[in-house]
Amino acid sequence: MFEEIGTTTDGDLIINVGPQHPATHGVLHLVITLNGETIRKVEPHLGYIHRSIEKMCESLTYRQFIYVTSRMDYLSSHINNHACAMCVEKGLQIEVPERAKVIRILLDELTRIASHELWWGAMAMDLGAFTPFFHAFRERESINDIMEETCGARLTMNFIVPGGLMADIHPNFQKRVKDFIRLYKSKFEEYNEMVTGNVIFRNRMEGVGYLSKEDAISFGCTGPTARGSGVSCDVRKWFPYEGYEKITFDEIIETGGDSLARYMVRVREMNQSIRIIEQLIDAIPEGEYQAKTKAVLKLPKGEFYSRVETARGEFGVYIVSEGGTTPYRIKFRSPGFSNLSALDQMARGSKLGDLVAMMGTLDLVIPDIDR
Amino acid sequence: MNDTILQNELLKIFPELVFEPGTEWLQVTVQSQQWLPLANTLRYKVDMDFDFLFCVTCIDWKTHLAMVYHLRSTTSKLHLVVKATLNPLNPEIDSVTSIWKTADFHEREVYEMFGVNFKGHPDLRLLILPDGWEGRNPLRKDFEDPINMIRL
Amino acid sequence: MWSLAKITNSIHEALNNQFSAGWALFFEMLMAGIAVISLFAILGLVLVLMERKVSAWMQIRLGPNRVGPKGILQSFADTLKLLVKEGLTPGGADKFLFNFAPVLAIIVAMLLMAPIAFAKDFQLWNLNIGMLYVSAISSVSVISILMAGWASNNKYSLMGAMRSGAQIVSYELSAGLAILSVVVLTGSLSLKDIILSQQNGWWIFKGHLPVLIAFVLFMIAVTAETNRAPFDLAEAESELTAGFHTEYSGMKFALFFLAEYVNVFIVCCIGATLFLGGWMPFHIGNWQQFNHIMDYIPSSIWFMGKTFFLIFLIMWFRWTFPRLRIDQLLTLEWKYLLPIGMINLLVVAAMAIGGWHF
Numbered sequence: 029m030f031e032e033i034g035t036t037t038d039g040d041l042i043i044n045v046g047p048q049h050p051a052t053h054g055v056l057h058l059v060i061t062l063n064g065e066t067i068r069k070v071e072p073h074l075g076y077i078h079r080s081i082e083k084m085c086e087s088l089t090y091r092q093f094i095y096v097t098s099r100m101d102y103l104s105s106h107i108n109n110h111a112c113a114m115c116v117e118k119g120l121q122i123e124v125p126e127r128a129k130v131i132r133i134l135l136d137e138l139t140r141i142a143s144h145e146l147w148w149g150a151m152a153m154d155l156g157a158f159t160p161f162f163h164a165f166r167e168r169e170s171i172n173d174i175m176e177e178t179c180g181a182r183l184t185m186n187f188i189v190p191g192g193l194m195a196d197i198h199p200n201f202q203k204r205v206k207d208f209i210r211l212y213k214s215k216f217e218e219y220n221e222m223v224t225g226n227v228i229f230r231n232r233m234e235g236v237g238y239l240s241k242e243d244a245i246s247f248g249c250t251g252p253t254a255r256g257s258g259v260s261c262d263v264r265k266w267f268p269y270e271g272y273e274k275i276t277f278d279e280i281i282e283t284g285g286d287s288l289a290r291y292m293v294r295v296r297e298m299n300q301s302i303r304i305i306e307q308l309i310d311a312i313p314e315g316e317y318q319a320k321t322k323a324v325l326k327l328p329k330g331e332f333y334s335r336v337e338t339a340r341g342e343f344g345v346y347i348v349s350e351g352g353t354t355p356y357r358i359k360f361r362s363p364g365f366s367n368l369s370a371l372d373q374m375a376r377g378s379k380l381g382d383l384v385a386m387m388g389t390l391d392l393v394i395p396d397i398d399r
Numbered sequence: 400m401n402d403t404i405l406q407n408e409l410l411k412i413f414p415e416l417v418f419e420p421g422t423e424w425l426q427v428t429v430q431s432q433q434w435l436p437l438a439n440t441l442r443y444k445v446d447m448d449f450d451f452l453f454c455v456t457c458i459d460w461k462t463h464l465a466m467v468y469h470l471r472s473t474t475s476k477l478h479l480v481v482k483a484t485l486n487p488l489n490p491e492i493d494s495v496t497s498i499w500k501t502a503d504f505h506e507r508e509v510y511e512m513f514g515v516n517f518k519g520h521p522d523l524r525l526l527i528l529p530d531g532w533e534g535r536n537p538l539r540k541d542f543e544d545p546i547n548m549i550r551l
Numbered sequence: 552m553w554s555l556a557k558i559t560n561s562i563h564e565a566l567n568n569q570f571s572a573g574w575a576l577f578f579e580m581l582m583a584g585i586a587v588i589s590l591f592a593i594l595g596l597v598l599v600l601m602e603r604k605v606s607a608w609m610q611i612r613l614g615p616n617r618v619g620p621k622g623i624l625q626s627f628a629d630t631l632k633l634l635v636k637e638g639l640t641p642g643g644a645d646k647f648l649f650n651f652a653p654v655l656a657i658i659v660a661m662l663l664m665a666p667i668a669f670a671k672d673f674q675l676w677n678l679n680i681g682m683l684y685v686s687a688i689s690s691v692s693v694i695s696i697l698m699a700g701w702a703s704n705n706k707y708s709l710m711g712a713m714r715s716g717a718q719i720v721s722y723e724l725s726a727g728l729a730i731l732s733v734v735v736l737t738g739s740l741s742l743k744d745i746i747l748s749q750q751n752g753w754w755i756f757k758g759h760l761p762v763l764i765a766f767v768l769f770m771i772a773v774t775a776e777t778n779r780a781p782f783d784l785a786e787a788e789s790e791l792t793a794g795f796h797t798e799y800s801g802m803k804f805a806l807f808f809l810a811e812y813v814n815v816f817i818v819c820c821i822g823a824t825l826f827l828g829g830w831m832p833f834h835i836g837n838w839q840q841f842n843h844i845m846d847y848i849p850s851s852i853w854f855m856g857k858t859f860f861l862i863f864l865i866m867w868f869r870w871t872f873p874r875l876r877i878d879q880l881l882t883l884e885w886k887y888l889l890p891i892g893m894i895n896l897l898v899v900a901a902m903a904i905g906g907w908h909f
Contacts, residue, residue: 075527156874162610228873245450248501359456369504381876
């Protein structure tokens, strides 16, 4: 299965990047065929963090399986849970109260900002600038503190249940979110000065890792990876769910197709998330935070698919139910899986230093890929 | 182009297709030998243009295996779910890697988890499972792993 | 206040009174050697801690603050740790070269200490070709890096060493042109003469624009020469996991680490000597009172202050800029810095002949 690590007959060098490596975000093992400093082929070897989640979910009830998805893409944990809860609600035809919908969207957008902050810091660190990482975490810590107060946890917040939320938000939630918005707006200019406007960063990212629009669609890329190549695919715009149709925000599309375009898409998406939060934070409707559901959920026989837009792209949950308390088959369509398949095509012909920039802009979270 | 027009168009070209009524998205079952021509039509016929394959999976129904392909068009909002029934003793179907490049990784995963052979796949080998798992298909319902299985 | 020159002169006289000339010379050399080695040790401790505290300050955190008050004793703990670590030699490595590379790096750094004037009349060796000696000896450090990369028997190390070799050789040209600018204005290669020529003002002020350009080129070139960020491809942690010194551990790694920091110190000393006046205090024209106060501060404090300011500048670069790719790095040197340096040298030569400096 694994190629002989060494040299090919042409004299090309085969080296391993990972699985333990400071720049791969998680345990990703890439076998790279190099000719000097130019990359000939990139082959990802996955499975270092495969936990057989899909098989495991076949023996978990519909209330239990939601939280394993937090552990898949741990940076978008609320959004993943949201997708699963939506799928169960679709099967049981549960109507979620308005208050729960609005709070779910608020939590989703806060999670998206937190995920993009970490991406930004880690990307800058991969390229060699160590300081933006700390600045990014300063904002991320504010979000984590908000989450801790309301949901009880900082990374995997098991807060969304089928039918609504597990508990009501903390009374301080609105005030803290407004404080965070103020803090973020004052710091956002710093980000532009430090990284986006820096000539060295631009030279490292411009023209690196070109992905054309047709390739992006063919490889199944979604999220900022595809939007950086001009593909309009935001699930929140195309197939709105849970109230996104009533909120005004822009879908950021760049046509460059290179790493800089993907970078700009994510940075601008953070601003759009702030815009969404601002529209909702003062208008949380009163009411129940959870619809009345039975204690033991049994989905009727059939198949259900629901999808959301996570920080990485389109996350889909496909449940096949035979009428029991546990699903018959669950398939998680993870965005990273398809985004990673485009890496080989993007990387051919570029240098080893560019590979790091490319992996950074793809924003891979390996547990998401390996499930 | 909406669901009914699509259904009629497809029935004109492939009369043996079976459409399931009453589902959220148009669902069609196809014979495994007809999958590749159907895929070509869906992808390249002018008004269909299903260029986005977003989910490829397989379901083990104990008597047979069923491949499920979720397709979508990026120009219109059309969805299509294609199912193909496979023989449980020798499951094989054509690979669509030449049509949608994303099928490369997805089909490798189905191959290792269910044992489906994809004819024409450029590089069919294990993706997520480590060495030594060839031939053992974990996501099948009759998979027994006496060491690691936890029974609830 | 005190003067280091007086201390050394009194020691010199005392030794000559006690022993014969040959023995006195031998003891002086011994003491100079011990002084250099202890300066190395102290510099290593101070610079490592300074780097960590400066980086922490820029990254809104505290840095080491557990060992000793405000973390001052952190370096001692680090040294102790490196001393007791197992020094592994990878199988298949060329043993002699593997062990000799760090030693060579230290030897080069020690040799470069010789012509530097730390204070008034306080130079180990007043060469008449001081600057040429410095340029020549610093080129030898490339050999130690290439040796380390090759002898490690590791693909990553080899790639790191090759990159580093190309980088250092290219940037020596720019550094040399920048040094030449000041040498042309002074008319002498000797460090003592260069400092004395700055009695009526530092070259960076006297030489105005062309010398300022030369200073900027010098700072960029020496950052690249010492493998510091943003030119630290050779040890790019995110890409090659420590590059040419991947396979070193324990004392050998400590020697490389020390050699890098001492190299930074030495190039900053050279920069301070050439552009900022060495141990000359800061005088402003005819403000006698001001000049008197400035003179009161010992020359060694002036020298160390200027050097540490330049070291801070180099550390500032590291924590602000991302890394350049190897081809961008070489493009920067050959297409931009070298032409600018050459034109600048011509302008400086014209300036020196026409007397258009202050």
